[in-house]
Amino acid sequence: MAEQSTATPDRKPAATIGDERLAHQSPIQRLMARPALGAFAGVVLVFAFFGATAGNTGMFAADGMMSWATVSAQLMIVAIGAALLMIGGEFDLSVGSMIGFAGMMMALPTVYFGWPVELSVLFAFAGALGIGFLNGLITVRTGLPSFIVTLASLYILRGLTIALSVLFSNRTIVSGVKEAAGDSFVTWLFAGTVGNSFFVWLAGNNLIDRLPNGEPIVNGIPMVIVWALALAIAAHIILTKTRVGNWIFGAGGDANAARNVGVPVNRVKISLFMFTAFCATVYAACQVFEFGSAASDRGLLKEFEAIIAAVIGGCLLTGGYGSIIGAMFGALIFGVVQQGILYTGVPNDWFRVFLGTMLLVAVLFNNMIRRRVTAER
Amino acid sequence: MRQEDKHVKTGIIRRALLAAALTLPLVGFATTASAEGERFVFVSHAPDSDSWWNTIKNALKNAEKDLGVKVEYRNPSTGDIADMARIIEQATASNPTGIISTIADYGVLEGPLKAALAKGIPVLTVNSGTAEESKKIGALMHIGQPEYDAGKGAGERAKEAGVTKFVCVNHYITNTASVERCQGYADALGVKLGSQMLDSGQDPTEVYNRVKAYLTANPDTDGILTLGPNSADPVIKLLRDTSSAQKYKSFITFDLDSDISQAIKDGIMDAAIDQQPYLQGYLPVVLLTQHARYGVMPANNINTGPGFVTKANIELVEKLAGEYR
Numbered sequence: 180m181a182e183q184s185t186a187t188p189d190r191k192p193a194a195t196i197g198d199e200r201l202a203h204q205s206p207i208q209r210l211m212a213r214p215a216l217g218a219f220a221g222v223v224l225v226f227a228f229f230g231a232t233a234g235n236t237g238m239f240a241a242d243g244m245m246s247w248a249t250v251s252a253q254l255m256i257v258a259i260g261a262a263l264l265m266i267g268g269e270f271d272l273s274v275g276s277m278i279g280f281a282g283m284m285m286a287l288p289t290v291y292f293g294w295p296v297e298l299s300v301l302f303a304f305a306g307a308l309g310i311g312f313l314n315g316l317i318t319v320r321t322g323l324p325s326f327i328v329t330l331a332s333l334y335i336l337r338g339l340t341i342a343l344s345v346l347f348s349n350r351t352i353v354s355g356v357k358e359a360a361g362d363s364f365v366t367w368l369f370a371g372t373v374g375n376s377f378f379v380w381l382a383g384n385n386l387i388d389r390l391p392n393g394e395p396i397v398n399g400i401p402m403v404i405v406w407a408l409a410l411a412i413a414a415h416i417i418l419t420k421t422r423v424g425n426w427i428f429g430a431g432g433d434a435n436a437a438r439n440v441g442v443p444v445n446r447v448k449i450s451l452f453m454f455t456a457f458c459a460t461v462y463a464a465c466q467v468f469e470f471g472s473a474a475s476d477r478g479l480l481k482e483f484e485a486i487i488a489a490v491i492g493g494c495l496l497t498g499g500y501g502s503i504i505g506a507m508f509g510a511l512i513f514g515v516v517q518q519g520i521l522y523t524g525v526p527n528d529w530f531r532v533f534l535g536t537m538l539l540v541a542v543l544f545n546n547m548i549r550r551r552v553t554a555e556r
Numbered sequence: 557m558r559q560e561d562k563h564v565k566t567g568i569i570r571r572a573l574l575a576a577a578l579t580l581p582l583v584g585f586a587t588t589a590s591a592e593g594e595r596f597v598f599v600s601h602a603p604d605s606d607s608w609w610n611t612i613k614n615a616l617k618n619a620e621k622d623l624g625v626k627v628e629y630r631n632p633s634t635g636d637i638a639d640m641a642r643i644i645e646q647a648t649a650s651n652p653t654g655i656i657s658t659i660a661d662y663g664v665l666e667g668p669l670k671a672a673l674a675k676g677i678p679v680l681t682v683n684s685g686t687a688e689e690s691k692k693i694g695a696l697m698h699i700g701q702p703e704y705d706a707g708k709g710a711g712e713r714a715k716e717a718g719v720t721k722f723v724c725v726n727h728y729i730t731n732t733a734s735v736e737r738c739q740g741y742a743d744a745l746g747v748k749l750g751s752q753m754l755d756s757g758q759d760p761t762e763v764y765n766r767v768k769a770y771l772t773a774n775p776d777t778d779g780i781l782t783l784g785p786n787s788a789d790p791v792i793k794l795l796r797d798t799s800s801a802q803k804y805k806s807f808i809t810f811d812l813d814s815d816i817s818q819a820i821k822d823g824i825m826d827a828a829i830d831q832q833p834y835l836q837g838y839l840p841v842v843l844l845t846q847h848a849r850y851g852v853m854p855a856n857n858i859n860t861g862p863g864f865v866t867k868a869n870i871e872l873v874e875k876l877a878g879e880y881r
Contacts (some may be wrong), residue, residue, distance in 0.1 A: 232822050236650050242675075243649035265719065341729065349749075350729045352637075354663035391676050419641075470664040476730035479634035518646050524628060528722050531604075531633065 202369025217549030218508035221541040225512050225519070228537075229290040233522035241378075241387040241397045243522070251514025252407035253462060255507050257481055258488035259407075259414050260458030261530050262506035265489050266418070267451045268326040268431030268498030269318060273310075273332035274485050280336040281307050282466060283344055286353040286473035289360070296360040297548035304460050310336070311456030315449030325452075333482070341475040357471030369406075369461075370468035372399025401463040407507075410458065415503040427451070432499030488513050490543055493549065592713075594625040594653040594848050596841055599643050601660030601684060601731065603635030604760050607878075608784050608811055608833065614879060615837025622843050625653075635730065637661045644668035654844040659685025659693070660731055669693045680844055682836045684733045687857045691725060696853055699839055701831035701861035706810070707737035709862050710781055710829055711744025714806040717826070719745060719779030722752055722806075723770055728788040729755040734783050737810065741781050756787050764790040782809040785816065792819045812865060813878040819822045820870050830873070831861030834880050 183364040229238060236242045257274050264271055284303035294302070314332055318325040344351050360366045375398055381387045382395030390396055418424040429437035430444045438444050459478070467473050490496065491512055492505030516537045523535050598616055602609045610629070616627045630647065632639035637660050645668050649653055654671050659665055659681050669679050673694050682699045690698035714722065722745065726736035735753070742749040754770050758765040765777040767790065771777055782788040788809040795801040809816055810829045818872040819825040839858065847853050865873050873881050 238649070240649060243646070246642065246645045246649050249645075285753070345729075350732060350735050352661055352663075352732050354661070357663070390674050392674065394674075470638060470641065470661075470667070472661065472663040474637060474661065474730055476634065476636050476662075477638055479636050518642070521628075521630060521643070521646050522650055524626075526628075 183335070199230075215493060215502045215505035215508055217545035218512065218549075220548040221491065221512050221513075221545035222508050224544050225515050225537070225541055229515065229519040233519060236522040236524075238519055238522040241381075241395075245397045245401070246442070247515050247518040247526055249401055249403060250518050251511045252404040253465070254481075254484055254488055254514055255261070255407040255510040256410060256462045257455075257458050257485040258506045258510040259410050259503055260455035261482075261485035262489040262492065262501055262503055263418065263420075263427065263492050264412055264451045264455050265486070265494045265496070266501045267427045267448055268434060269448055269451065270329060270486065271314065271452060271455045272326065272329040272482045273314065273336055274455060275457045275481040275483075276333045276336035276479040277307060277310065277339070277456055278311075278463045278466070278481055279340040279475055280475075281460040281463035282473035282477050283340045283353065283475065285464060285467050286356050290355045291347050296356070296363050296365050297512075300365050300464060303464070304457070305457040307460040311453035311530050312454070314448060315452030318452070319445040319448050331417060337475070341462050344473075351476075352474040353474055353514050354472035356467055356473065360468065365464075366468050367402070369402055369464040371402050373402070373405060375399040393425045401469075403469070406432050406461055406465065410461070411503055412429070418503055423447070428499055430498075456484065476534055484513060491538070491545065493545075516541070550552070569834070572799065579583070594623075594845055596625060596627045596654045596656060597647040597652045598627055598837070598840075599640060599647060599655065600629070600631045600806045601635060601640050601658050601729075602631050603758070604631070604633045606728070606784075606786060607636075607680055607813070608786070610831045610878065611880060612837035615656075615759045615834045615840065616706045617842035619838050621842065624843065625845055627841055628652075632727055635728070636640050641665055644672065648672040648675055648677060651675075653848050654679065654680065656680050656840040656844065658683040658717035659689050659698075660688045660733065662692075663679055666693055669695070678844060678847060680840045682840055683831075683833075684731065690857070698857045699836055699860060701829075703733040703736040703857060704740040706831070706862040707740025708744045709740075709864070710737075710808045710827070711812075713808060713827060713864070714741065714779045714781070715745050717806040718807050720747070721774070722747075722840040723767070723774070723777050723778050723782060724749070724753045725756050725763065725767055725780065725787040725791060726753050727756050727758055727783060730755075737780065737783055744768045745779075756781035758786055760790045763787055766795055767791050768794055778803070778805045780804055780807045782807075784809070784811045785813040788819075788825075789815045791811070792816070792824060795824055812873065812881055814874075817865070817870055817874045817877045820865065820867055821874070825865070826866065828865040830863045830865045830881070831863065832863065832872070832881070833860075834859040838879075 184532045212286050220389065260275065261271065282305050286301045286485030288299040288302060314329055327555045341351060344353055378387065378395045378397055378399060382389050388396040418427060426442045426447045429442045430447045434444050466477060488509035489501065489506045492502065492507065494501030516534060520530060520533055520537065600609060613629055616629055620627050630643050632643060640660065641664050644655065644657060644665065648671060655677055658666065662685065670693060672679055679693065679695045680697060681695045685700065687698045687700065694868065713780065722741065724741060726738060728732050728734045738753045738768060739749055743751065754766060756766050781792060782791055807825045808827045808829065809825060812828050812830055816825060816828050820828060830851055843853060
């Protein structure tokens with residue numbers, strides 16, 4: 180609840196003498212105290228690093244930027260869900276498996292049962308929300324750590340994805356979704372692009388490169404980026420400007436205290452599990468409709484990447500503290516480091532060593548900045 | 557208060573210096589990337605845990621040295637093909653002289669590879685995928701082993717040996733090509749694949765115990781097909797531990813390593829299907845380099861396999877297994 184408490188400064192002219200109970204805070208200090216600040220510093224560090232080491236390799240050309248922006252946006256979608264849930268005091272380890280399973284729930288009915296693609300997508304979202312509900316219900320009813328409950332879902336969902344795809348199609352990759360979907364609006368909604376004419380204009384004025392056939396090198400902003408931003412804005416408003424947001428902080432901070440003041444903690448937590456599942460399904464839909472297929476290994480280990488992004492962004496593992504903007508910066512750091520390292524030409528055998536080192540440096544830096552400006556938290 | 561502030565400040569400076577020191581080694585690598593000469597990116601679908609690709613990495617290193625070019629090997633760490641598509645997009649953005657890629661899933665990789673071609677970057681496909689898929693993408697050529705045919709070849713050998721029920725140990729069930737191999741084997745025997753394909757996982761202990769459980773539950777199994785060292789090595793160990801090798805009329809594997817060649821010498825394994833991965837790493841770099849320098853390119857695809865390694869020709873192969881064979 181750190182963000183609200185600082186949001187009501189005393190602006191009466193009489194304050195020249197001052198109310199001794201109120202510490203003076205400049206707007207800059209207030210800005211600095213936000214949980215996302217450390218992550219923002221991390222982003223600056225990461226861009227400075229790649230600007231120096233990979234500045235002329237195409238990483239900051241239009242198509243290079245779109246490449247790391249897409250990867251970051253993808254991760255952002257699941258990181259937003261993970262961040263809200265972590266602030267609410269729980270984990271969801273089934274995010275990665277849910278991505279694979281939701282994709283299968285879209286592809287199998289479309290390709291093998293001949294359902295209209297719109298119906299399959301609705302079915303997948305309904306199914307995912309149902310599974311999210313179950314995850315939440317089991318967690319709040321049994322009082323078991325959500326870590327364990329969703330670990331079970333991780334295996335069950337991954338197993339179902341493999342078993343069902345082999346059962347119905349005898350293979351583990353179900354392709355042909357693009358053909359079946361045709362020019363349905365669903366394809367555009369998840370895998371289309373926006374702003375095409377803007378990029379044509381940019382290319383026309385030689386602001387970005389053109390392909391040999393004359394088309395601009397980037398022909399629009401992929402919908403996955405639009406989804407990431409839309410989800411982020413919605414989640415940020417809910418978390419910081421509404422009563423539900425206060426409930427989330429309360430449920431994650433101290434569930435008993437929150438219950439005593441009348442917060443419907445169980446309902447909040449179950450809804451958050453459903454929201455994570457929703458985010459995973461959006462991720463899956465973007466992938467299925469971009470690539471035209473669902474595969475049983477989609478989303479492997481994405482649950483950890485989502486949690487890592489949330490933590491880099493300042494969410495506490497213990498719950499009750501964090502922000503959506505921070506999680507977005509966290510996802511951006513992860514995406515940029517992951518793709519950017521490839522531009523620096525680091526030999527593949529060492530790739531993961533450097534990925535880990537870069538992430539550690541970004542997090543240390545982020546942590547240091549946060550401690551410095553919030554004077555310990 | 558002031559005193560403390562100062563203390564904090566020096567602490568921060570010290571930590572910032574540490575951070576800088578940690579990132580410094582990266583800068584050294586960065587400069588090599590922008591050196592003169594051709595630069596190729598080789599993108600595979602293999603997860604980090606798949607040791608078979610070491611031969612290809614060695615081939616790439618040799619090609620780099622022999623030709624004076626630079627080759628970067630890239631793979632998705634979990635084997636997720638959607639991640640592989642992102643790597644190809646990234647490679648395209650970095651403007652290499654050429655891209656070498658497997659076609660682990662045509663539907664997913666078609667778009668990114670075509671985008672690379674549209675940007676004027678030559679693409680050559682290797683390993684997984686068919687010649688038709690390669691042609692549809694517009695790649696210069698395909699260098700690999702037709703998977704279904706290779707599986708069928710193994711199945712024909714098994715049929716000669718009298719196999720009726722088999723297990724296909726699939727350590728990479730999410731790859732279409734791996735299912736094709738099992739399917740080809742089943743078709744050659746003239747039986748349905750059904751539940752005879754076992755999803756073994758990648759971890760050696762898991763493979764060992766799942767195969768053990770399967771063979772116990774299906775005692776009338778008389779043929780074994782493994783799809784690579786990751787599934788073959790644990791099965792070899794299992795047959796050694798239980799000394800039950802004689803029970804199986806045919807035990808064939810895809811690919812080679814030192815355990816497999818020892819098993820062939822000892823008569824535990826009948827044959828290994830060699831797709832000569834060294835060539836799949838070395839040849840595309842050679843061809844793309846010559847293409848970049850002199851504009852030449854062979855008109856046909858190259859099949860590097862299937863070749864069968866048996867007790868008869870194992871001596872030749874054995875010394876180099878796991879490194880160049």
